[in-house]
Amino acid sequence: MPVAVRIANAAPAASVTARGETTPVGTPNADAADDPAIWRNAADPAQSLIVGTDKKAGLYVYGLDGKTRDFLDAGRVNNVDLKEGVTIDGTAGILVAASDRNDIARAKVALFRLDPATAKLTALGKVDGGSGEAYGICLGRDEAGLSAFIVLKDGTVNQVLVDASGATPSGRIVRTMKLGTQSEGCAVDDRTHILYVAEEDVGLWRFDARATGPTSPTKIAAADGRHLVMDAEGVAIAPIGEKDGYVVVSSQGDNAYVLYRLSDDSYVGRFRIVAGVIGGAEETDGIELMLGDFGPGYPGGIFIAQDGHNAAAAQNFKLVAWDDIVKALGLQ
Template identity: 50%
Template sequence: MSMSNTIRAGAAIAPAILLAACAGETVWPPSPWPTGSVTAAAETVPVGTANADAADDPAIWRNPADPAKSVLLGTDKKAGLYSYRLDGTVIDFVPAGLLNNVDLVSLAGGTVLVAASDRTDAATPAIAFFTLASDGQLTQGPRLEVGSGGSGEAYGFCMAEADAAGQLARAYVVTKQGPVIEAVIGGTAQAPTILSTRRFAIPSQSEGCVVDGRTDMLYVGEETVGIHRFDLSQASPAGELVSRADGTALVPDVEGLAIAPVGSDGGYLIASSQGDNAYAAFALPTMAYAGRVRIVDGGGIDGTVETDGIEFAAGSFGPGFPDGIFVAQDGDNGPDADGNATQNFKLVRGDALLAALRGE
């Protein structure tokens, strides 16, 4: 890549960017690159665990029969899984324990399979399964281990549609130590099984991941390094570092990842640039830098800071979200009526977010 506004995987980190913190941790100043702003159209009721880093990752199910009645899922990583209406009110909550990241796939016949990384056992990665009804009700399914003891804690998580007969879906568990485990899911939505697994190497702690189903590419965020891409069509995919977190477009930690699709392979990969409370976008499939944006205060809803998980879904979601929807975890939603610190999820019009990214 030779464009001057492209983040190069091999680019050196400018010494002026790094500041030494008293505890030895790298502290990054705000990115020097222009950053647009957008406001949220809605926000969810905070997750139930207060005074803690609790809300983490969202997923969106688009109701094909009535898009305005689509459902947002969000994890409380200390307690379980929520489903929300698009106005942010709670539909259901399953007290399923230590769930970190969540994703879903729609199966033939209309069944929605939901799964999340389960952190109950810090040594053995596992997936917690659910099904989602069209009214937003969740039904808890089994918890299945996807690695032997010592494989590492299940941390990040994303899913992709099945690529062969006899499969329900493919799941990707990003262990806290780095390696990614692909689990091919079989059986039924109510009684899933693990058909096979394979592992991909990541050097250090990673979390955010997303599969671009159009190209069968897996993107994984290595928190202090950048974004890796794996070609899932290969028998033994080797990761390629396609965007370095060097404090310009992308400021560590690299957290949630989401695809905003356009056409057969275009659109954007959006990443949570947690180190400066922003979101960076890269054009697909080249991964050329495309823009940055922040969610700021406005319309009676506060902006977002220290975002972990994000999600983007294309299409109409009714009059409130006529052209896509973007959801971001907010690490500081302010105090509740009792003075307890809270976290929640912010919902942004997809068209507004993309316009702000492009500086329009």
């Protein structure tokens, strides 16, 4: 079993264990599973769904029991995000967006509808994401509408205003932002309209996420080998109250996850997912986090991490209760 990498100067990390895991992706012996997204079933939280990428093959839908509910052959889709309450072909629904790199010279935003009753995905079409290889993606809303922020492999971030209300979705690039080197993970805080992006060997940045906002980045944290160990990969947000909460980053270089406070960008702490009844998680790419009731197994929220070393099986995703992270780090 892989052992967590110990970096000499890295700060201590608390330990948590997973309460669940997904069925491994279908691509064996490869770096395949990558990024999860969460849909919370407000009427029956235990029936919530997870969408995850096999970046060699397509998109999976899982239940909270980890069992596969659907698979859609979408080719090389790398990261994924979703929003509910989006008008899709005239009716409100759950829109799933994935960074499509089937053509590495021209990024696309691949769009899908998720049916919560059947857990099935339906492909809606693709919109242009700009010149370059698609890598990360996250969704955000502001007064201009729904935006897909597509992070290209070279650190370019294109904001694509997406309209799925008609029979065929459309999109247009309304802004371009830039980081200096390879970047991937991102997340948007719709309360404050801040976009968080991880530049893998440099650190965590934030941008104004509004379509009319400035495009210059502000560095939150450096990949200094102490709190954040490169590669900095997945990014997720735990919003608390009107403006506070945490942004979480995968510190892939030492198999840890780092929390920073949203209100002032301050460092909060680190944790690892270690082996228990279920195996731990190592070399994590994508992560996702959502607070709220997800049933008896995850009453305060759920954190999901891609596991780059799932013992002898293909890669999968590990499910951790937010309450366990709160307890391990002594969060208020």
